[in-house]
Amino acid sequence: MKKNVTVYSKDGCYYCVMAKNYLDKHGIDYEVVNVSKAPEAMQEMVTATGQKGVPQLKIGDKWVVGFNARQIWKSLEE
Incomplete structure (x- = not known):
């Protein structure tokens, strides 16, 4: 199932770029x-x-705070 993914970020944010x-x-x-x-x-x-910190990713109706590859992948698969 394809989920909508939104990355909430700021300019100059290293972890946002990583995400x-x-x-x-x-x-x-x-979407950014x-x-x-x-x-x-x-x-x-x-x-x-x-x-307030970024990045934060909204994946479907779930949120992932910070760059956490494992949690991002888990949220995509759920």
Whole structure:
């Protein structure tokens, strides 16, 4: 089952680049939301997870906070 994937990131975020590179490597399509330029997206992310740090990935209806390859893959498979 294909899931919608959104990467919430900021410019200059090394771990955000790692998360996007991981998704690219595995051929996973995703949307990028730069929370520095979209305060409403930042608020959505904080409301959902209680965390301000990036990257955060929304995979289907699940959230992965930080770059965690194992958790990303698990969320994609669920």
